[in-house]
Amino acid sequence: MSGPAPAAAAVAxxxxxxxxxAFVALRGITLAVEAGDFVCxxxxxxxxxxxxxxxxxxxxxxxxxxxxMAGRDVSALPPAERNYxxxxxxxxxxxxLTVGRNVAYGLETRRMGGAxxxxxxxxxxxxxxxxRHKDKYPAQLSGGExxxxxxxxxxxxxxxxxxxxxxxxxxxxxxxxxLRHEVRALQRRLGVTTIMVTHDQEEALTMADRIVVMNAxxxxxxxxxxxxxxxxxxxxxxxxxxxxxxxxxxxxGRSGWARVGTIELxxxxxxxTTQGQALTLAIRPEEVLVEPAGGADGENRMLARISAIQFxxxxxxxxxxxxxxxxxxxxxDVADSTFTxxxxxxxxxxxxxxxPDALRAFPAGAAP
Amino acid sequence: xxxRAAVTAGAISDRLVRHRLGREDVVRWALVLxxxxxxxxxxxxxxxxxxxxxxxxxxxxxxxxxxxxxxxGTPVIAASITNSLLVSVASMLIxxxxxxxxxxxLTRTRMALKGMFRLAAMLPLFAPSLVQAFALIYVFGxxxxxxxxxGFNVGIYGAKGxxxxxxxxxxxxxxxxxxxALGATDxxxxxxxxxxxxxxxxxxxxxxLPGIKYGLVSACFVVFTLAITDFGAxxxxxxxxxxxxxxxxxxxxxxxxxxxxxxxxxVLLVPAVLAFMVDRLVQRRxxxxxxxxxxxxxxxxxxxxxxxxxxxxxxLAGFIVGVFGVVLASSLVQRWPYNFAPTLKHYAFDTAGGxxxxxxxxxxxxxxxxxxxxxxxxxxxxVEKCRTVASGPLYLASMLPVSVPGMVLxxxxxFTFNAPGSPLNALYATLAILVISNVIHYFTVGFLTATTALxxxxxxxxxxxxxxxVPFYRTFWRVTVPIAxxxxxxxxxxxxxxxxxxxxxxxxxxxxGTELAAVAVLLxxxxxxxxxxxxxxxxxxxxxxxxxxxYWLLLRGVxxxxxxxxxxxxxxxxxxx
Numbered sequence: 013m014s015g016p017a018p019a020a021a022a023v024a025x026x027x028x029x030x031x032x033x034a035f036v037a038l039r040g041i042t043l044a045v046e047a048g049d050f051v052c053x054x055x056x057x058x059x060x061x062x063x064x065x066x067x068x069x070x071x072x073x074x075x076x077x078x079x080x081m082a083g084r085d086v087s088a089l090p091p092a093e094r095n096y097x098x099x100x101x102x103x104x105x106x107x108x109l110t111v112g113r114n115v116a117y118g119l120e121t122r123r124m125g126g127a128x129x130x131x132x133x134x135x136x137x138x139x140x141x142x143x144r145h146k147d148k149y150p151a152q153l154s155g156g157e158x159x160x161x162x163x164x165x166x167x168x169x170x171x172x173x174x175x176x177x178x179x180x181x182x183x184x185x186x187x188x189x190x191l192r193h194e195v196r197a198l199q200r201r202l203g204v205t206t207i208m209v210t211h212d213q214e215e216a217l218t219m220a221d222r223i224v225v226m227n228a229x230x231x232x233x234x235x236x237x238x239x240x241x242x243x244x245x246x247x248x249x250x251x252x253x254x255x256x257x258x259x260x261x262x263x264x265g266r267s268g269w270a271r272v273g274t275i276e277l278x279x280x281x282x283x284x285t286t287q288g289q290a291l292t293l294a295i296r297p298e299e300v301l302v303e304p305a306g307g308a309d310g311e312n313r314m315l316a317r318i319s320a321i322q323f324x325x326x327x328x329x330x331x332x333x334x335x336x337x338x339x340x341x342x343x344x345d346v347a348d349s350t351f352t353x354x355x356x357x358x359x360x361x362x363x364x365x366x367x368p369d370a371l372r373a374f375p376a377g378a379a380p
Numbered sequence: 381x382x383x384r385a386a387v388t389a390g391a392i393s394d395r396l397v398r399h400r401l402g403r404e405d406v407v408r409w410a411l412v413l414x415x416x417x418x419x420x421x422x423x424x425x426x427x428x429x430x431x432x433x434x435x436x437x438x439x440x441x442x443x444x445x446x447x448x449x450x451x452x453g454t455p456v457i458a459a460s461i462t463n464s465l466l467v468s469v470a471s472m473l474i475x476x477x478x479x480x481x482x483x484x485x486l487t488r489t490r491m492a493l494k495g496m497f498r499l500a501a502m503l504p505l506f507a508p509s510l511v512q513a514f515a516l517i518y519v520f521g522x523x524x525x526x527x528x529x530x531g532f533n534v535g536i537y538g539a540k541g542x543x544x545x546x547x548x549x550x551x552x553x554x555x556x557x558x559x560x561a562l563g564a565t566d567x568x569x570x571x572x573x574x575x576x577x578x579x580x581x582x583x584x585x586x587x588x589l590p591g592i593k594y595g596l597v598s599a600c601f602v603v604f605t606l607a608i609t610d611f612g613a614x615x616x617x618x619x620x621x622x623x624x625x626x627x628x629x630x631x632x633x634x635x636x637x638x639x640x641x642x643x644x645x646x647v648l649l650v651p652a653v654l655a656f657m658v659d660r661l662v663q664r665r666x667x668x669x670x671x672x673x674x675x676x677x678x679x680x681x682x683x684x685x686x687x688x689x690x691x692x693x694x695x696l697a698g699f700i701v702g703v704f705g706v707v708l709a710s711s712l713v714q715r716w717p718y719n720f721a722p723t724l725k726h727y728a729f730d731t732a733g734g735x736x737x738x739x740x741x742x743x744x745x746x747x748x749x750x751x752x753x754x755x756x757x758x759x760x761x762x763v764e765k766c767r768t769v770a771s772g773p774l775y776l777a778s779m780l781p782v783s784v785p786g787m788v789l790x791x792x793x794x795f796t797f798n799a800p801g802s803p804l805n806a807l808y809a810t811l812a813i814l815v816i817s818n819v820i821h822y823f824t825v826g827f828l829t830a831t832t833a834l835x836x837x838x839x840x841x842x843x844x845x846x847x848x849x850v851p852f853y854r855t856f857w858r859v860t861v862p863i864a865x866x867x868x869x870x871x872x873x874x875x876x877x878x879x880x881x882x883x884x885x886x887x888x889x890x891x892x893g894t895e896l897a898a899v900a901v902l903l904x905x906x907x908x909x910x911x912x913x914x915x916x917x918x919x920x921x922x923x924x925x926x927x928x929x930x931y932w933l934l935l936r937g938v939x940x941x942x943x944x945x946x947x948x949x950x951x952x953x954x955x956x957x
Contacts, residue, residue, distance in 0.1 A: 029392045036389050071843050073396040090402045091846035098847045104840035107945050108862040117858075118848025149945035169848050 020083055022047040022205040023068060023173060028077035030063055037063045039229040040077065045222075047082075050199050050206045052216040055226035056252065061209045062177060064226075068207065069175055070094050081173065096173040097166030101181060103158050105150040111137070111161050112146040118169040136164040139198065156187040163195065167202065174199070176208040180215060192219055213253045217241060225249050247374045250294045257300065257342050259293040260376065270373060273337025277312050278368040283375070290376035297329065299370035300344035304354060305361040312366045316342070321358055323348075332364060404851050408766045415759045416770060419777045421804075422820050426792030427784065433642040433795055447643040457640070460627040461647065467539055467623060468608040468651075471546035475554050475603045476596065478547065482696055483558035485689035488588075490681045492690060500697035503704055505552050506924035508881045508898040509612035510905070511917045512548040515703035516541055516617060518710050518717070518914075525706075525717040537619030545613035548703055550606045551696075554599040561595020562588075567677040594663060601659040605652050609785035611884040612898075616905060624648045625884065628787045632888065638794075645788040656783035704921065711914035726915040731904060733895030738919055741880055741897035744814045745927075748879035752819040752826055753872040757864070760830030761856065765842060782824035786884025789821055793889050809891035821885040822878045826871045833867035834860070865938050873931040880924050 021044035030038040037060045045051045053061035066072035068079055070091035078087045086094050097118075105114055115136050119129045137143045140160040150158050159179060166174060179195070180188045196219050199206050210216055216223050217237045225232045225240060225248075233245045244250035247258070261270035261277070268281035270291050279293055305315060320331035328351045332342040344364065356362060399405075437443045452458050485491050486498060504512065519526050520536040527533050534540075569591070573583045611625040618626055624644055632641035710716040714723050729735060759778065763771050781789075793816075797808045807813045837860065845855035861868070883898045890899050897920050904913035 031389050031392050034389045036392065069843075069847065070399065071846070073399065075392045075394070075396055077397075087397050088400045090399045090404065091843065092402065092404065092849045092851070094847075096847055098844065100838075100840045100844070102838055102840060104838045104844045106841065106844075106859045108859060108942070117845070118850060121848075121850050121854065151945055165844075166847070171847075175847075 020047075021045055021080070022049070022082060023207065024080040024083075025064075025068070026078045026080070028064065028067055028074050028079070030060070030067065030072070030074045036229050038067075038074070041231060042077075043224060043231065043234060045205060045207060047205050048203045049221045050196065050208070050219060051222045051224060052220035053207065053209045053224050053226055054213060054216040054253070055211065055232075057211055059226040060229040061211075061226050065175055065177055065207060065209045068173075069096060069098055094173075095171055096175055097169065097171040098175040099159070099162045099166050099177065099179045101178040103150075103162040103182075105158055105161055105165070107150055110147050110149055111142060111153070114150065114161055115164045115168050117165060122169065132168060136168050139167075140164045140194075154187075155183050156191055159183065159191060160194075163198070167204070172205065174204045174206040176206065178209055178211070181210070181212070188215075195219065217253070223253075225252065227252070244294075244372070247292055247294065250372065250374075255297050255343065255345070256294050257297060259295075259342075260338060261291045261293050261373075263287055263289040263291055268368075272339055275314070275336045275339075277366060277371060279371040279373040280369055281373070283373050285373075285375075292374045292376045294372045294374065295366055295370050297343040297345040298327075299367060300332070300342060301365040301367065302330070302344055302346055302350070302354060303363045303365065305356075305363050307363060310365075312368055312371070313363060314339070316362055316364045318356060318358055318360050318362065332362075334364065404853075407851070407853060409768075411758065411762050412766060412768055412770050412774075415755075415762050416774060418755065419774065422816050423781060423784075423823075424777065426789070426796040427780075429795040429799075430642045430645050430788060430792045433639055434646045436639055438637065438639050447639055448647075451640065451643050451647065456622075457627060457644070460622045460624045460644070463539070463621060464608050464623040464625070464648075465651070467542050467546065467614070468604050470539075470543045471550060471607040472600050472604045474543065475547045475550045476558075476599050478696060479551055479554035479558050479599065480596070481689070482551075482693055483555055483562050485693050486559055487562040488677070488679050489686050489689055490679050491686045491693065493693075497693045497697045500701050501555050502552050503700055503921075504549055505877060506881065506921045506928070507704070507917060508883050508901060508920065509545065509549040509610050510616045510883065510898070510901055510913075511612075511707055511921070512703055513541065513545040513613045513616035514710075514905070514910070514914060514917065515548075515706045516544055517910075518706050523717065528717050537617055538621040541617035541619075542614045542621065542623070545617055546603075546607045546610060548700060549610065549613060550603040551700070553606060554603050557595055557599040557602060558592070561592040561598075565591055565677050567675045570677060594665075597662050598659060601655045605655050605783065608651055609648070609787070609884065611787055611887065612902070615902065625785065625787050628791060629887070632791060632794075638791075641791055642795075645785070645791055648785050649783070649788060652783040652785055656779075660779075707914050708918055711911060711918050716911065716914075726911040727919075729900075729904075729912055729916065731907060731909060731912070733897075733900045737895040737900040738897045738916070738923070740811065740894060741920070742923060744811055744818065744896060745876045745879035747811070747815045748818040748822075749872045749876040751815055752822065752875040752879075753868060755819060756823060756826035756871060757830045757861075757868060760827055760834055761860065764831050764834040765852075765860075778827045779824055781820050781822070784821070786821055786882060786886075787888070789817060789885050790888035793817055797889070808889075809894060811894055813889055814886050814894060814896065815879075817885045817889060818875070818879040818882060821882065822875055826874060829867055829871050829874075830864070833864045837863060862942075865942065866935065869931065869935050869938055873928070876927055876931075877924050880920060880927075 023045040025041050025043050028038055028041040029036075041060075041064060053064060055061045063072055067074045070086070070089060074087075078085055080086065081094065106117065109117070112133050115133045116129050119132060124132075133146070134143065137146055140163055142157060142160055142164070145153060145157060150161060153161065162179070176195075180191055183191065192215060208219065217240075220237055222234065223237055223240045224234050227248050233240055233249045235243075240249060241254055244253060250256045251258075259272055261272045263285035264271045264276050265287050266276070267285075269276050269278050270293055272293070277293065283291075285291065307313075314334050314336055316332040316334040318330050319333050322329040322331070326348070327345045328348055330344045330346065330351070332344055333340050334342060342364070354362060434447055435442060435444060437446070482497070482501060486494050516536055518524055520534050520541075521527065522533065524536070536544075569587050570583065573587050578586065609625060611629065614621070614623045614626045615629065622630070624647065628641045628644045628648070631637045631644060711726050712722055712724070713719065714721045733740070759774070763774050763778065793813060796802075797804050797813055799805065807816070841859055842852045842855055845852060881898055883902060886896055887899055887902065890896055897916055901913045901916045901920070904910070904916060
């Protein structure tokens with residue numbers, strides 16, 4: 013996906029750079045979004061993801077770089093001529109217009125008859141399941157309903173691109189969950205190319221076809237959700253997407269091995285290292301396997317003491333102190349049944365296994 | 381992945397990628413330019429001509445600062461500076477002290493009759509500042525009723541009378557600010573003080589006063605500025621006691637000495653501009669005392685305090701109503717205070733424009749209201765929503781009028797619109813120039829109300845429109861204006877009521893055929909027709925009150941209509957009461 017973008021991509025960005033005074037918001041972003049894809053820009057606040065979205069929308073002007081839509085350079089076009097629909101974090105519904113009038117807003121300036129407009133509004137309201145609220149004002153609807161009105165309004169003029177700026181962040185957890193599926197299903201049904209900005213990694217993982225992880229104005233990784241989760245290409249991605257244990261280590265003499273304190277651990281490999289080079293090893297809590305204490309100390313297998321237990325519903329998070337220098341603190345997520353079967357409590361001893369193909373290695377110093 | 385260090389701020393061009401200029405941009409820039417042109421032509425350029433004129437002699441030769449040297453060097457004229465400062469500071473201290481007690485009673489006690497007291501206190505807003513001076517003269521003047529009955533003349537003409545008249549005139553302005561300041565508080569602070577064992581005095585000093593200090597400062601500056609720029613009261617009751625505003629009038633109207641008028645004007649600008657700048661600096665440090673989680677204060681009954689304040693407010697409200705009662709009475713009797721037989725003969729005006737002047741005033745006020753409201757709202761929109769390089773300078777220029785005294789603006793308009801050979805002369809001696817003068821004179825308060833309303837709107841409304849190809853002016857009309865309607869109504873009322881009573885901004889530019897009611901009052905009084913002056917004052921006040929009632933109905937209708945889509949949102953800023 014990186015490198016020169018194919019000309020036919022629905023949206024192609026080429027070297028987008030943006031600064032506000034001395035602050036650099038975007039450091040040359042190049043990417044392409046295929047037609048019909050649902051792409052998430054994921055990153056912490058201040059990473060430039062919203063600025064990037066607003067540049068695509070033409071609401072912000074970049075200092076350098078080009079925006080192309082379906083092969084056409086739109087960099088010089090004002091927002092009104094770019095053909096997209098947008099949903100803002102605040103929804104920005106017009107409070108003085110009814111739900112129906114809000115949805116009709118973008119249709120009324122087109123050469124469309126009143127009957128055609130009414131038909132299209134009904135169509136959209138049916139799509140988002142709000143037909144019976146047509147004559148209400150936005151303030152009379154719940155947050156989730158308002159969000160769906162905003163979506164219907166953005167989609168009404170049949171734009172070729174849908175932009176969503178943190179559309180679910182103002183909602184409470186339960187509504188957010190169900191809207192994730194609704195928005196995703198709607199997008200699939202209409203096949204409209206969609207770019208969503210979010211800081212919620214779970215949202216990105218569950219909704220997107222592709223995730224663009226951003227940090228400090230540049231792209232850290234692009235890929236399908238599974239790839240980003242399983243193979244974070246930088247410590248930043250590893251930390252930001254999902255939970256992760258980090259272990260300071262040095263490259264050992266053997267290729268694919270790292271030294272932690274007095275022991276050696278085998279990791280995924282694939283990293284050219286020199287002996288003694290500082291490394292950061294990373295493993296997810298659910299990848300730290302637990303077994304009853306005892307048995308032979310095998311490869312990447314060691315004793316650990318349970319220092320704290322956190323019950324989190326479907327699984328249990330164990331705070332572990334491994335019997336090895338430099339491995340004092342690890343977290344392990346285990347299914348509740350697995351944990352019960354172990355038959356130990358706080359302070360108890362177990363064996364843990366850090367499976368080599370789950371143990372990632374990064375050069376240390378790359379800021380997580 | 382690009383190495384992070386590779387792209388620094390310096391490596392990125394400072395220029396932004398240009399968007400093609402669309403029709404919308406043309407409209408947007410046309411609005412910016414039109415607004416800038418209006419502010420330049422009717423505010424900055426006229427003020428610059430006053431400044432320039434103060435550096436010339438009466439034959440138009442440049443003489444540097446010689447006029448200023450003469451002003452400060454001639455004790456008779458220079459006295460107007462110290463007189464003005466003295467009168468204004470005294471008025472400020474007395475007004476704010478009196479209004480504070482009144483505001484405290486209205487907001488922090490369970491005193492009875494609050495609504496009536498509030499209404500009574502607002503009365504002076506409906507009258508030219510001349511009127512309070514008249515009332516004082518009718519009571520304490522050489523032919524006043526008290527003077528006549530007791531045979532004792534308190535010597536009301538001069539500083540004493542001016543201060544007293546200004547106190548009445550400025551009272552509602554100070555009261556509105558202090559009521560707002562005292563009303564915005566968090567009851568939890570008082571609960572906390574009580575649980576910590578603070579007594580009433582300590583609570584007052586540590587919670588109440590700190591909470592309203594910005595309101596107090598603001599009230600002080602507003603009253604000071606009103607008093608030092610007022611022309612009506614010192615003209616009517618000042619006698620030989622000259623202040624700067626009357627000095628400008630004397631130099632220009634009396635002696636046709638325009639350059640000295642300009643010189644005094646420039647000097648009068650200094651304290652007004654200073655007061656405004658200090659106020660802005662102080663207000664900038666204000667932070668929100670009241671947050672969404674604040675609980676409103678429910679005052680407890682305190683029979684002693686409530687009773688004492690009832691007497692206090694009763695006295696003050698009585699004085700204010702009394703002032704208007706005296707003016708009304710004197711317009712309805714044969715010859716105040718000698719013959720109290722009722723008559724309507726003073727309402728048959730035989731001089732200074734008569735009913736034509738009143739009609740002119742109503743027309744000018746209505747036009748000021750329409751033009752002023754449109755200008756401040758579109759201007760506020762241009763500054764607030766069409767972010768361009770011009771926004772900053774336009775905002776600053778919009779803040780300027782509040783510190784320009786009416787006399788100075790009026791004189792500036794003579795220089796600009798009555799200059800030989802200027803195409804702008806076409807406006808001279810028309811109602812239009814009076815409307816423009818009023819719009820500019822009262823511009824800032826309306827502008828601030830408009831920008832506050834606009835700031836509260838979602839910044840993305842225009843962007844939503846733009847994303848769907850709806851031009852911004854359509855969104856302005858369909859969404860922005862309807863949402864801001866309560867503020868728009870309040871702004872238009874503010875313009876109407878002020879245009880109806882103002883004297884200082886128009887006294888220099890009325891011409892035969894365009895007389896105004898407030899100016900007619902002044903001329904009738906000058907000519908010795910005090911009863912007719914009182915009658916005209918009554919008509920001005922009655923018109924103002926009637927229009928206020930109309931607006932009250934209008935606002936209620938607007939509120940009812942907008943209640944359908946607001947969730948009991950914030951009430952609009954009411955500029956009058």
